[in-house]
Amino acid sequence: FYRTRTRTRTQIKPDSVNSVISASAAHLLRLHQRFQFLDKDSRGSLRSEDLEAALSENPIGVRIVGAFFQQETVDFPSFVRILAHFRPTEKNRTRDGVQPDPAVGRKCPSSVAFQLYDQDRDGKISRTELLQVLREMLGLQVTEEQLQSIAERAIQEADLDRDDAICFDEFRKSLEKVNIDHKLSVRFLE
């Protein structure tokens, strides 16, 4: 189990984490160092503010933190687990569609992406929500009118049942050409 650590030393048991995710001890150690670095107050767990601080330059950093790290505080095993979502898939592990591992609490990446937009969790991406995301990503370079046009058009393209919002199925359908597995791969934990 993960013991609360003292200020200078940490004791982690790789086994507890390893049982869920196979990764080398060196990698885990590096991740743990990173975890400690992010945890500015040395409380042993990360709050969303710590993570957001790490993503200060990212235009949608707050959303990403909100979508991925949904617990109030994130302890180290959860940290590793969440990051492990992004490992390149191998043949025996597919990421999208197949039963998510309940122990790990994995969700398919499209639903996580969906949650990025859908902040109020009503199951639909409304125009205002899309507009907000667009504004965050493009706000400096594109005028407000253009943003609205883009949002309008994006919804027109994806919205099949004409309810002026994009539900999860429509979202997934519009992304069926994008190979999400390949896109969301970061190399680590190997």
Add this chain to the structure above:
Amino acid sequence: MAEQWRSALLLCLLMAASSLASTGTTAPASTGNDTEHGTGTINTLPIVTWKWHHVEVPYLVALWVMVCWLCKLVIEANHKITNYIPESALLICFGFILGGIVWGADKVQTFKLTPTVFFFYLLPPIMLDTGYSMPNKLFFTNLGAILIHAVIGTVWNAATLGLSLWGCHQGGAMGNIEIGLLQYLLYGSLMAAVDPVAVIAVFEQVHVNEVLFILVFGESLLNDGVTVVLFNVFDAFVSLGGGAIDAKEIIKGIVSFFVVAFGGSLLGFVFGLLMSLLSRCTKNVQIIEPGFIFVLGYLSYLTAEMLSLSSILSVVFCGICCQKYMNSNMNENSIQTVRYAMKVFANGSETMIFVFLGISAIDKAIWVWNTGFILLTLLFILIYRFIGVFILTWMLNRYRLVPISFVDQIIMGYGGLRGAVAYGLAVNLNESKIKEKNLMVCTTLLVVYFTVILQGVTMKPLVQWLKVKRAEIAEITLIEKVQNKVFDHMLIAIEDISGQIGDNYMRNKNFEEKWMSRLLLKPSARKQQDHLYNVFHQLNLQDAMEYVKEGERRGSLEFIRNESAFVDFKKKLGEDYEEAMPDIMADMANDQGGPSNDPVSTCRRDVLPTVSLEMHEQNMRGLREAEGINAHHLLDQHLYKGRKQHRYRYSRSHLDINQDENEVQEIFQRTMRSRLESFKSGKMGVAPPKTITKHTKREPQTKRLCTFSSCPLKTPLCFSDFEFSEGDSASGYDTSFPTRVTYRAGAGIENPVNPVAPSERAQVRTPGYLHRLSSLRTNARSGETAQDRDLPTPPPHRDDDHL
């Protein structure tokens, strides 16, 4: 039948042209020459003289170019055949025929593809084009794999081929030829390189998935660095002789590889940066702006040649580097010009290369046959290519995020085509040092034919049989683009959180945005940089064009749903003004299909001129925006149907197409005149408005009216500048009129009633207008006359639509 006669005629023309060329070269003496040179004595003033030598060289060049392009014409006339045989193979066959003709005329091959012509004139445009249209992101993502294949793969090919051939020679498989180990290695090095021209030519018709394509193609480009080095090194070794080679020389060889490859690329980058900087300042010379790319690209090629660096690498990286900045800085017309001109040069050169390759075969001097040599070369090339590819991709797959599948590997191996570069290098061999040069040239040619023709023909069936993943020709929706961007940000975020610096960090491009963009982009271009917005804009333009095309196809643009308005148009124009607009009438007549004829004819009889009057009244009643659309659409129709030719003011620096104020004004006058007549016939007693004179005031504004396709991208389609001068004098337009119109593809026509107007900017204008028209229609049918009508409907609809 006609097709075949046409092809036969062209062939005869070709033969005539080429025999003319050959007789031209071999007919030195003629009386005309004496008089022309002036050395002979003339007795009387010659009226006309035959000055062949005067123009010989440029004439022949131009004639050959034309002959090659005629070959391509003939091939494309029978386009279906290119589905089975790639064009390059057919061009080579044409080359055989032409070579046969020239040889038949001269008994000796007077025309060959000389290395100078090839390396200095034919190859650079192709390489510049590949660099300029290279998909950068894809290229750099796979750069590791590409480099490994290019460098290690080529060295492997060269070494194994040379050594195996030498081994076979020692074993006696080749009979008595005098080739030593070094020469074998030299030969191996020139045969090793995969040729970019051949790869493009064959893969172009096959459409494999983009990763596979970029791997093969990138390898073919980058291996030039290795090929040049290997060739020069072994050439020098052969000159030095076997004894002078020691460790020092070998180390120098390895060092020279790095210098040549990196030096060439660096030079290319420098030229690319230079070009981008230049494009930042060329705002005032937009007419020759496109030319700079070609000149600077060519200069980078020649500079690299001068410094004995890799010229192909130089010109390719020049193109890669300058793409983005050029496309942002130049104006739209220049971008189009560059794109098209590059394609012209590249395709033209490629055609010529293949035809000349074919011609060069028909040369008895090089027909040296050595069964062992030739067959073994072919065999080894194939085998070692496959082995090399499999080994290297196995190694690479351990490190790649997305592994290369086995099927893709087979295609990569099979796609190792040799081409004109190998031939050029072979012809460059020094005959005195290498006695069997002719054999080598012959074998090279045979290998080239084998790979281009045979492998080219079988590539497509192989791809289909193996079910290789093909390129997806799908349109990117906006949601996908947005989502891709979100994914990119996500990945960067994950890398940030996990403290990892990975691929995405570089792509985060902070450096690029801060420094390079500031330096190389025009300030205006920098502000408008966002990719997502560009995609959006392009999609809008596409929609707009489709909308117009669809409207044209059905006969007219917005009158389609509204017969009375349609009639109005026809009535005005058709009956009274046939002489004024014959072309429009003709088009209209042609476009009317069966079903729509009847309502037109019946309506013609029934509907009173009051309909048109109503419309006019309505239009006059202050629906300025509607006016704008109405007139705009009318003019669009005129512009599309009647005015298909471009008119240029004669000026070297201004090239205006269809923005001519006179033309627009003329069309406007026509419209005005027609409406004027219909007013009169309606006996409204309205004083004929002063139409024509008022237009002179409109000139500066009417020039904004350009068709969608010729409109410069960034300027808005200004409805607000349009004024209808009947009735009142022009008061100011509602300037809040949206400056950009987004057309929902198809939806605009299908939803005439669109009560929901979520955002004023994005609202589709045309449905609103159609909505008004449909209300007109109902009014017209109820038979009211204009006087009786009170027209309450427009303002409420207007409110609806415009906010």
